[in-house]
Amino acid sequence: MIGPATYFRPEHRAGLDHRTRELIDRRERVLSPGYRLFYDQPLEFVRGSGTKLYTREGHEYLDVYNNVPSVGHAHPRVTAAIAEQAALINTHTRYLHEGLIDYAELLLASFPPALDTLTLVCTGSEANDLALRVAKRATGHRGIIVTENAYHGVTSEIAAISPSLGGIDSLADWVRTVRPPTDDGTAMLQDVRTAIAEVQATGHGVAAMIVDTAFASDGFIAPSPGTRAALAQVQALVHAAGGLVIADEVQPGFGRLGATEAEPGLWGFLRHGLDPDLVTIGKPMANGLPVAGVVARRDLMAAFGERERYFNTFAGTPVSVAAARATWDVLHDEQLPQHAARIGAELRASLRELAARHDRLRAPRGSGLYLAVDIVDATSGAPDSRTAVALVSALRQRRILISASGRENASLKLRPPLPFSSADAARFASELDAALGEVGPPD
Amino acid sequence: MIGPATYFRPEHRAGLDHRTRELIDRRERVLSPGYRLFYDQPLEFVRGSGTKLYTREGHEYLDVYNNVPSVGHAHPRVTAAIAEQAALINTHTRYLHEGLIDYAELLLASFPPALDTLTLVCTGSEANDLALRVAKRATGHRGIIVTENAYHGVTSEIAAISPSLGGIDSLADWVRTVRPPTDDGTAMLQDVRTAIAEVQATGHGVAAMIVDTAFASDGFIAPSPGTRAALAQVQALVHAAGGLVIADEVQPGFGRLGATEAEPGLWGFLRHGLDPDLVTIGKPMANGLPVAGVVARRDLMAAFGERERYFNTFAGTPVSVAAARATWDVLHDEQLPQHAARIGAELRASLRELAARHDRLRAPRGSGLYLAVDIVDATSGAPDSRTAVALVSALRQRRILISASGRENASLKLRPPLPFSSADAARFASELDAALGEVGPPD
Numbered sequence: 001m002i003g004p005a006t007y008f009r010p011e012h013r014a015g016l017d018h019r020t021r022e023l024i025d026r027r028e029r030v031l032s033p034g035y036r037l038f039y040d041q042p043l044e045f046v047r048g049s050g051t052k053l054y055t056r057e058g059h060e061y062l063d064v065y066n067n068v069p070s071v072g073h074a075h076p077r078v079t080a081a082i083a084e085q086a087a088l089i090n091t092h093t094r095y096l097h098e099g100l101i102d103y104a105e106l107l108l109a110s111f112p113p114a115l116d117t118l119t120l121v122c123t124g125s126e127a128n129d130l131a132l133r134v135a136k137r138a139t140g141h142r143g144i145i146v147t148e149n150a151y152h153g154v155t156s157e158i159a160a161i162s163p164s165l166g167g168i169d170s171l172a173d174w175v176r177t178v179r180p181p182t183d184d185g186t187a188m189l190q191d192v193r194t195a196i197a198e199v200q201a202t203g204h205g206v207a208a209m210i211v212d213t214a215f216a217s218d219g220f221i222a223p224s225p226g227t228r229a230a231l232a233q234v235q236a237l238v239h240a241a242g243g244l245v246i247a248d249e250v251q252p253g254f255g256r257l258g259a260t261e262a263e264p265g266l267w268g269f270l271r272h273g274l275d276p277d278l279v280t281i282g283k284p285m286a287n288g289l290p291v292a293g294v295v296a297r298r299d300l301m302a303a304f305g306e307r308e309r310y311f312n313t314f315a316g317t318p319v320s321v322a323a324a325r326a327t328w329d330v331l332h333d334e335q336l337p338q339h340a341a342r343i344g345a346e347l348r349a350s351l352r353e354l355a356a357r358h359d360r361l362r363a364p365r366g367s368g369l370y371l372a373v374d375i376v377d378a379t380s381g382a383p384d385s386r387t388a389v390a391l392v393s394a395l396r397q398r399r400i401l402i403s404a405s406g407r408e409n410a411s412l413k414l415r416p417p418l419p420f421s422s423a424d425a426a427r428f429a430s431e432l433d434a435a436l437g438e439v440g441p442p443d
Numbered sequence: 444m445i446g447p448a449t450y451f452r453p454e455h456r457a458g459l460d461h462r463t464r465e466l467i468d469r470r471e472r473v474l475s476p477g478y479r480l481f482y483d484q485p486l487e488f489v490r491g492s493g494t495k496l497y498t499r500e501g502h503e504y505l506d507v508y509n510n511v512p513s514v515g516h517a518h519p520r521v522t523a524a525i526a527e528q529a530a531l532i533n534t535h536t537r538y539l540h541e542g543l544i545d546y547a548e549l550l551l552a553s554f555p556p557a558l559d560t561l562t563l564v565c566t567g568s569e570a571n572d573l574a575l576r577v578a579k580r581a582t583g584h585r586g587i588i589v590t591e592n593a594y595h596g597v598t599s600e601i602a603a604i605s606p607s608l609g610g611i612d613s614l615a616d617w618v619r620t621v622r623p624p625t626d627d628g629t630a631m632l633q634d635v636r637t638a639i640a641e642v643q644a645t646g647h648g649v650a651a652m653i654v655d656t657a658f659a660s661d662g663f664i665a666p667s668p669g670t671r672a673a674l675a676q677v678q679a680l681v682h683a684a685g686g687l688v689i690a691d692e693v694q695p696g697f698g699r700l701g702a703t704e705a706e707p708g709l710w711g712f713l714r715h716g717l718d719p720d721l722v723t724i725g726k727p728m729a730n731g732l733p734v735a736g737v738v739a740r741r742d743l744m745a746a747f748g749e750r751e752r753y754f755n756t757f758a759g760t761p762v763s764v765a766a767a768r769a770t771w772d773v774l775h776d777e778q779l780p781q782h783a784a785r786i787g788a789e790l791r792a793s794l795r796e797l798a799a800r801h802d803r804l805r806a807p808r809g810s811g812l813y814l815a816v817d818i819v820d821a822t823s824g825a826p827d828s829r830t831a832v833a834l835v836s837a838l839r840q841r842r843i844l845i846s847a848s849g850r851e852n853a854s855l856k857l858r859p860p861l862p863f864s865s866a867d868a869a870r871f872a873s874e875l876d877a878a879l880g881e882v883g884p885p886d
Contacts, residue, residue: 023539030547032562033741034748037537044539048532066534068756074530082762083526087517089491090731091509094480096466096487104473119475122565122733123757129598154753155572157599165752283756288533290565290733290757298476305477309608310597313511313726314566314733319525 006392006404008037016041019056038403039396048073051417051424053401064428065401067370067415070254070284071330078287081326082319090319093120094311099321106328108295110266115279117298120291120316124250124282125153127292128210130310131278132157134296135208135244138303143199145192145209145238148177149407151217152210152248161210164217164407174204180218181272185230192234196241206243208278209234213268214252216413219406220366228273235274244300247276250292251370254284255337255418258344258368266337271367286323287330290314336418340368343420347371350429358436360387364414371414372406383410387440394435400428449835449847451480459484462499481846482839491516494860494867496844507871508844510813510858513697513727514773521730524769525762533762536563537754542764549771551738553709558722560741563759565733567693567725568596571653573753574721574737575600578651578687581746586642588635588652588681591620592850594660595653595691604653607660607850617647623661624715628673635677639684649686651721652677656711657695659856662849663809671716678717687743690719693735694813697727698780698861701787701811709780714810729766730773733757779861783811786863790814793872801879803830807857814857815849826853830883837878843871 013021020042027035043061047054050072053061063073071078085099093100104118121127136142144161146152151164159165160172168177176198178191196206215221235245252268259265269276277300282292292315304310314320331337344367351364351373359378364371375388388404391412395402405413412432416424456464463485470478486504490497493515496504506516514521528542536543547561564570579585587604589595594607602608603615611620619641621634639649658664678688695711702708712719720743725735735758747753757763774780787810794807794816802821807814818831831847834855838845848856855875859867 020539023541023544026544026548027539030544030551030559030561031536032560032739032744032748032753034562034744034751034753035536036754037539042539044541045532045534048534053532053534068535069533073534074532076530079526079529082529083522086522086525087519089488089496089517090512091488091491091496091516092511093474093478096463096470096480096485098466098487101466101469101473105469108473116473117475118473119477123569123755125755126566126569126598133599133602154755155569155598155600156576159576159751166750288757288760288762290763296475301475301477305475307609308477308602310475310477311479312566312568312597314731317731319731320733 012040061399064416072417072419078326081322085319085322093316103325117301119294122290125155127280128152129155134304138300139207141205141207142174143204145195147180147218149218180215181227184226206241208244209238210246212248220372223272244277246278250282256370258341259337260341287327289323291320344368347425372411383408385410390439398431455483504842507859515860515862521769524765528762528765536759546768560744562737568598570723570735571595572598577747581743582650584648584650585617586647588638590623590661592661623658624670627669649684651687652681653689655691663815666715687720690722693725699813701784702780703784730770732766734763787811790868815854826851828853833882841874
């Protein structure tokens with residue numbers, strides 16, 4: 001989650017050029033006050049290509065922020081697929097459409113055999129909302145276990161299991177939070193035991209534990225032998241209590257974490273050794289069109305389907321599927337998951353080198369092209385949100401797009417489009433180096 | 444809602460051609476058992492244009508069913524707008540994008556001045572889910588009042604206020620149902636009084652009453668002086684209890700009910716004399732791309748925004764907005780709301796003429812191009828679901844797409860793309876006439 005300090009605020013208005021000020025004034029008159037703009041000096045992009053975005057004046061920005069256009073902004077193959085299909089037909093899943101079947105077959109082949117059933121929806125929030133409905137119906141239980149700073153989406157149900165949105169007080173009474181698997185995962189294991197006991201004692205029972213498999217909002221926890229062992233025990237406890245395990249792959253999925261010979265595959269749960277009952281997918285799935293889904297064990301969807309009706313008008317339509325299929329094809333033809341692993345390693349090496357020279361920069365965490373770098377006070381080592389936010393602004397001036405994130409809003413979050421090149425990584429490292437020289441107290 | 448009897452079932456498999464059987468077998472292996480296909484002999488469409496859909500073999504079907512491609516299947520202006528924007532850029536609402544602002548200004552100008560604030564989402568379900576979150580936050584109450592056969596969507600929260608999905612037992616304990624404003628609306632008024640008293644007695648209070656302004660799943664209730672007076676009183680009662688009124692325009696909105704000099708405008712609530720606090724919109728908004736929204740009083744969105752964070756990744760993106768804008772432009776340039784009123788009147792006249800000749804057909808209900816026709820037993824006058832379903836199948840054989848709907852699944856529901864022509868209406872009436880001659884007992 002991105003902290004408020006990187007957003008435009010009314011006091012920034014005076015410093016803006018005429019056009020930007022006018023657009024913002026018009027925008028604020030018609031859109032909800034909840035809409036926010038990035039930066040003291042908001043940006044208007046009119047064109048994108050690969051990892052670059054261009055303003056109306058033609059200025060080029062390097063995108064180190066946007067994870068949705070995962071195979072690159074305005075990828076010509078995705079664009080062509082959308083245009084071609086939109087010109088033909090765009091109905092719904094109650095007529096036959098071969099493209100949907102082809103895509104479902106391809107997608108499911110990337111999952112373990114037990115995860116053999118696809119349901120398409122439009123957003124990651126809808127995917128997690130449906131996964132919870134299925135889990136509650138299939139188990140007959142209501143209790144949900146989440147990590148302590150989890151974010152899973154914005155429907156009423158999913159906001160009520162997302163402590164990163166509104167804090168612990170915003171959660172429903174059938175939700176319990178647990179520490180993420182930092183260190184060896186002992187704390188998480190202990191918390192899960194307590195959480196299970198509590199939801200059982202209150203009569204809710206355990207419907208599911210849901211985890212973002214990058215643990216991004218909980219601090220980007222990469223797997224280790226210790227965390228794998230702990231998560232295996234956690235999973236066994238949840239299953240023993242009659243609950244299900246839901247892997248939220250909305251952000252980490254589709255290869256962002258990188259694929260190597262040792263860790264192949266597109267999904268974060270594989271890296272953690274998890275064996276989930278349901279998996280939710282979304283954001284990068286169709287490179288920006290609203291496409292998301294739930295991949296599940298067939299028996300769970302059958303149990304749900306016997307009692308509940310579910311039809312999502314806009315999901316699995318020919319145009320959505322054409323975009324998803326083209327995105328899938330580009331991801332594989334351009335070997336972007338492998339590329340993400342390679343460039344991610346280069347980027348981490350550059351950042352470690354920078355961290356060795358800048359006391360305010362910690363070594364990066366994360367995998368592939370989904371990284372976080374903590375900004376700290378050079379003396380105390382405490383998280384330094386002020387400097388992190390100043391760096392985001394300084395990098396914007398240097399035409400690099402990035403965000404501050406984390407519980408303290410003191411980390412830089414890197415999640416560029418996957419075609420991010422060695423040159424892009426070098427440009428980012430060089431600009432960050434320069435920005436660190438400009439911002440806040442000297443190292 | 445469409446009853447199960449018009450869907451494909453396993454026992455129909457034997458009668459299918461090889462390709463259809465193979466597609467269905469593949470589809471059933473990968474998609475959730477909850478997915479359904481229309482018809483004993485499911486259809487595979489590969490192309491659409493205006494009000495016509497075409498199979499792989501080139502057979503033309505007249506579409507009297509699909510309300511989402513509202514300005515016509517694969518409308519070239521909408522298709523071109525999508526293709527053009529997708530080739531340029533498709534980011535999100537945290538950068539400036541003039542197209543979003545232009546569209547919001549146009550759209551809001553079609554609402555009463557107090558409804559001055561737009562929030563975009565991706566689906567009608569998300570729109571109603573957000574409207575409920577806003578209503579609950581703004582009022583501090585939890586109780587929701589719906590009509591007795593209401594359908595508002597499929598998120599956990601919205602399924603729990605949609606009795607048409609799972610019956611009264613599937614509703615949350617903070618939901619109360621009321622009869623729709625049939626006849627003079629006295630029954631609804633009485634039920635609303637009771638519902639308010641009950642949610643107040645149970646401590647929930649009244650957060651909102653939400654109504655589909657075509658009352659489609661409750662039987663297509665057109666306004667009359669009596670219902671207008673009753674709804675005004677209902678609205679006053681809800682407001683007096685501290686609750687809000689939400690108009691669900693997801694299906695009736697954007698001109699489907701027709702626009703005339705006496706009843707201009709795009710929205711059903713205007714016809715009923717309602718003055719809602721929030722309005723939800725969706726389905727036809729972008730002719731098939733996942734675009735929906737909440738239009739609300741600014742103070743409500745401000746109250747929500749002060750306490751809650753809401754960001755919808757895929758909503759209000761440049762491609763979504765380009766599709767919505769092109770749809771809006773076509774709707775107005777081709778005067779489709781006015782056309783819907785005119786052709787709807789022709790269609791109703793034809794149906795009345797048919798009803799005079801066929802005892803099993805009742806006179807149509809509804810407005811514009813959103814109509815229902817009840818099928819009854821000629822002797823008893825009771826709803827006749829078997830014949831309604833047989834008519835849907837007989838019309839499919841005659842290359843007309845339609846559905847059976849209603850609480851008894853004994854009504855034909857007509858909601859074609861809005862460019863439905865006089866010739867289309869005549870073709871439909873003629874084929875229905877012939878189908879009535881083929882199906883079930885003689886008149």
